[in-house]
Amino acid sequence: ADLTTVSLPQTIIRMAALKNWKSSLFDCFEDVNTCCYGFWCCPCLACTVSGRFGENYCLPLSCGVPLFVPPAALSMRASIRNKRGIAGSLCKDILASCxxxxxSWCQMHRELKEHTPVVVVMQQPVT
Incomplete structure (x- = not known):
């Protein structure tokens, strides 16, 4: 019974540490404009968040009447959290969305306002 030893290269994967949301769920007065926007017209704020995140602006409106968990709010929250490397869990996302x-929409809006790059298009003067 001859045993052969095979050496395989090791792959080291380093994971970046997860960070917290820029503001907590109930930090509405940290950004009064977002708070008022969400309070007076939450569907409009939801569409803005969806568009800023690169999804279709009308995504939050496609849910109709939410049953127990608003599907667009939950999926958007989980997606933002995962793409931005924010700590949390699907259970916490469900609780916030319910x-x-x-x-929840206000918190997502504040998070995207912090990270959304501003693109400036400049034209060369015609000579």
């Missing part, structure tokens, strides 16, 4: 969907 218990206070307005605060």
């Amino acid at each position: 218990c206070c969907v307005w605060c």
